[in-house]
Amino acid sequence: MYKTITLGYKFSQTWPKKEPYLQMFDQTKIIKLTDLAFVVSPAIAVATLWLQIDMLGMEYLHSSLAMALFVLSLPFQGYFMLGKQAKVRLPIGLQSWYRELEQKAKSEGLEPVKIKQNIEPLPAKPNSRLTYMDLALLLHTIFVARR
Secondary structure: OHHHHHHHHHHHHHOOOOOHHHOOOHHHHHHHHHHHHHHHHHHHHHHHHHHHHHHHOHHHHHHHHHHHHHHHHHHHHHHHHHHHHHOOEOOHHHHHHHHHHHHHHHHOOOOOOOOOOOOOOOOOOOHHHOEHHHHHHHHHHHHHHHO
8 A cells, every 4th residue: 555655646746737738637637636635634634623622622522533534644545546547557549649759759869857756767568568657757758858
């Protein structure tokens, strides 16, 4: 489970989020929501805990703690889902798009970029083995190299 959450976090840091034509991917939306939840959920959890104890009293401490822990777990659930998605094989249409982008990157002389989370560029794979993480690494390489 830890490895999947870590992979999800790395996937979220690798996937380009600011490119307008990548907005159609569900991954972009999920990553933005998960990153927002990671920033906002501690404040929401504290506010939830404080308000419930203040208004309902200490006899509701157990349910208040449960709700606060649930709110704190939301970003981890998002990263877990992203980690699972990173391992999924690309659909056939995206595999061909991946190969086109890969050829374009090679023709422009772009080298794979080492990412700060120590994700190494993956070796060439047959189409049936390409995953969303491979696509994220390629997109990161293309968009970071152009800036």
